[in-house]
Every structure is written in structure tokens, then in C-alpha cells.
Amino acid sequence: MIIGGTAAFFSPNTGDKWTINGDLSTTGGGTLVMNNVADTIEVNGNVSFGGGDESASLVAGILNVSGNFSQTGPGTTFIGSGAHTVFLDGTGAQTLTFAAPGFGAGRFQNVIIANSAGGVTATSDLYATGTAGVTPTAVRTLSGNGSTLFTTILSVSNFTFNNLLLDFNGSTVVTFDTVSFTGYAPTATPLTITHPGAASALAFQDVSFSVVPTSGFYLDATDSNPSDGVPLVIDMLNPNPLSDGGRVLENGGATVNWPAGVAPGTWTGVVDTSWNTAGNWSDGQVPTATTDVTIPSGTPFSPATSGAVRQVRDLTVQAGATLTMGGGGVNVNGSLDAAGLITGNTAGMSLGGTGTVRGNVTGTFFLLTVNGTYTLNGRLVATSVTVNGSLDLAGHTAAVGGSGAGNNFNTANNGVLVMTNPLDSLLVGGTGPSVTFTGGSTAGLLTAGVIRQPMPAWRPSGRTTPSATRATPPPAPTRW
Secondary structure, X not given: OEEOOOOOEEXXXXXXXXXXXOOEEEOOOOEEOEOOOOOEEEEOOOEEEOOOOOOOOEOOOEEEEOOOEEEOOOHHHOEEOOOOEEEEOOOOOEEEEEOOEOOOOEEEOEEEEOOOOOOEEEOOOEEEEEEEEEOOOOOEEEEOOXXXXXXXXXXXXXXXXXXXXXXXXXXXXXXXXXXXXXXXXXXXXXXXXXXXXXOOOEEEEEEEEOOOOOOOOOEEEEXXXXXXXXXXXXXXXXXXXXXXXXXXXXXXXXXXXXXXXXOOOEEOOOOOOEOOOHHHEOOOOOOOOOOOEEEOOOOOOOOEOOOOOEEEOOEEEOOOOEEEOOOOOEEEOOOEEEEEEEEOOOOEEEEOOEEEEEEEEOOOOOEEEEOOEEEEEEEEEEOEEEEOOEEEOOOOEEEXXXXXXXXXXEEOOOOEEEEOOOOOEEEEOOOOOEEEEOOOOOOOOXXXXXXXXOOOXXXXXXXXXXXXXXXXXXXXXEEO
């Protein structure tokens, strides 16, 4: 069907449903008029608007398009308003093209991507003053060429934006759930939100971004009315990646919680294995000496250190997680809880503050150095331990040793071991292990518990010198 001529127009009778098996186009001054909510036109071919001024003609009804959609003339040749809705419902690939897009020019009112196969590709920017969204029954895809969909109402679920950026500027957020951004350039920002703020946070559920930005950002959020006392807060619930890597812009007092409720210093491992990559951390910041660090299990990459010594306050390696250390290792200035595994072949870990310690710190030639004041709050398994400060077993077991040589427990530099609980146990084993006390005085500190060291390299308690002669070990564990 071609609607052409200076004053030509086509207007369905009120509530009529028309089916056009071919194409529909407007040319010259021709217009399509849809002004009743019951008006329905089903076009099984392509639709092209290049005719007359439609700014007051497309105010209601539904236009279903199975083929390509294009606006070829001036911006006024297709302007949806009121309750007018366009459904892209083809079963093959479809394209969307506006020659003159804009909120004051070629635009949709409501556009629904209902394409069941093949997807829809926007070859230009798109504008929608109503709801830009999809039917929620299946995941739909709207692709672009780096172009942008601009909308004033946000209602999107089960949807993929493939190399099409989304820019929302308005006050109405209906839903934003299970949305994926893929294929965009790392210099681009796929999601822009401008909103005046609300009494409660906007919940963005299961939003994923497949490309790590370089000079771009995942999200650009702006509070459009920062002086009204109602802040814009966006909670990213179960996002992918788990860390924004510092690639979020917050303007006008806007706040983005990504992910909402996750503490800073949580390893996400979404980029690589490097401890020193900011994008691997929940707050986009490499930990410092004042950061409490948590290494959870199940991340895409497990962390590994290299280069300079890394600093943290408390360090927690959860069950099932692994921290591999190289380079200068890690200094812990607070407590250490390694229910998972800390391992390495050349580096070590030092405990330099005051706190508790437990867990698994193993690896060939791996040394745990206690420079501060520490108390066991569970079983400690380590390859080698040197105490320059104080280590109190506090009713727990320290098992020292491994498959390699140099599996030793030592005190040095005024360091002391405290064993005053009958349940205290120091077990030293492996290949060529030794227990050496060359630290501070242990008078009154070794009063209970057991030291078990099966090889003939044991030295008696009390301050000794490095050149002291090793005594023959007793046939049974030493007890106090």
C-alpha cells in the first residue's frame, strides 16, 4: 500500500484491524492516521514513512511490522505520540532506520521489540518518548552500529542491547531487569541514566556488561535535580561483572551501589588473576594497608600476587578459594583467616599487626612470618613459620611442614611462642624439619601443651644462640 499525494491519507475506521500482506509506505504529502486505541494495522512487509506531517496523526493504536521500518523524509514524517505503539514482530532479521531522529523529530511513542528470530538492528539513533521495552516472555535483541536508543520511560526486561547504547532521561522507571549489553566498543558507555532521584533506590536486577571499558564506562548516572534533597541511588543487584572496576560515572550527587551491599576489598576476579588490577576488586580499588580483603570462591579468576609487597589490613580467604603469592608476597596488618588456601613457591606472608590467625598457608619454600602479636583462633597449617613477635596457640594446633626442605618453626629477634593451654599443640614434620628457639625468653610462657617433632633437629626451650648445639630429641613429645 502506498499513501501518496499532497492531501492523501489513510485512516482505519474506528477499531478496525487491517492486514497488509505487502509493504506500506507514505510519499509526497501522504499520511497514515491512527487516532483510536483499537486501531490495528498488521504489515507483513516493510514500512517506510517519507510522506507528510505525522506530528498529530499517530496518537493511538498498534502498528505491527514484520519487515523493515524506515523514516526517509523530514523528521515530521513519522512522529508517534499519545498511546501509539509500534511492534517489531518479524520472524527474520529486521532493520530500523530514521533519517532525522530526535525527540522533536522522527521518533516512536512506544516501541516493542517482539521479534522472535533474527533480531532487530538499528542503523541510526532511535528516540522513544513512551516505553521502550519488550514482551517479557523471551529474551529479545536490539542491535545497533554504535548508535543510541534515547528514551524517557524505562521499562525493559529480558532484553539484549548489542552494540546499541541506551540513554534514559526521565523520572519514570517501571522495571530494568535481566538486561545485557554486548558488542559495544570499550571506549563507549552502554548505559546512561539521568533521573531526578526517588524516595527509594532504583533496583537494576541482573544487568550484565560483556565488554570491559577502557576509556568508556559501564554506567553514567546523573541526578538531574541535585538540589531537591532526593538523591538518585541505583542498586545494581547481581550485576555482571561483580565489580565496576572504577568504570562508573556519578554526577550531581548520584550514587551507584555496585554490587549493592558488597563491601570494598572483595575480590571479583572478572578481568584476570592479577591482584594489582583495579577491575578485579568490588570497589575498583587495589587494596591498601587499611583495606579488609575478602577472597571468595567461585570467581572467574583466582588472585595471584607479583612484584612489590602487597598490603592489607584483615585478610579472609574463604573456603574453596585460593590465593597464590609470588613476588614480594603480602603483609597483613590485622587478622588472617584462610579457610581456603594461601600458597606460593617463592613469596611469603607476614603478620605485622595485632589479631587472630588460622587456616592454610602452604607451598614449597613458603614462609609465614609473625612480626606482630597474634593468637590462633583455629588450626593453622603452614609450610614454615618464623616468629619475631608473639604467637599464642590458645588451645589450638599449629601444624608446620610440607614436602620440601626447610620446613621449620623458628623464633628469632625476641619472638616468643606462647603455650599455656593443655590443648596447645605444635606439630612439625615433613622433610628435614627443625624447631629452633633463638628468640626472646619463654619463661612462664611454655607451661602446657605438646611440641611434636619427629626428626633429630629439636632444640630445648629457652633463649639460645644460633650456634647452640642441637640436643638429641626426647623419645616422646615434649610436654609442659
